[in-house]
Amino acid sequence: MLLFAEGNSTIRAYSIQIGIAPINSHYNYTLPSLLGQEILRNWRMRHDPTAGRLEFTVKSSDFTFRGNLATVANKLVL
Secondary structure, eight states: OEEEEETTTEEEEEOOOOOOOOTTOTTGGGSOOSSOHHHHTTEEEEEETTTTEEEEEEOOOSEEEESOHHHHHHHOOO
């Protein structure tokens, strides 16, 4: 489960399976981003390069929790 904090009051969670390559692998540079389409298709992205801003708005998530990341993560049974 991947958790993303929206400030200190909302946690968005996605239940997906991921694989992580060994850190020493020279292939890491050719692997796709961890935040692939499984996550990004649920977000709206606004990019303003002149202002140096990249902003995301969550449109949907598998789960939404109220509270901060530490509190929610401690309550989850994984």
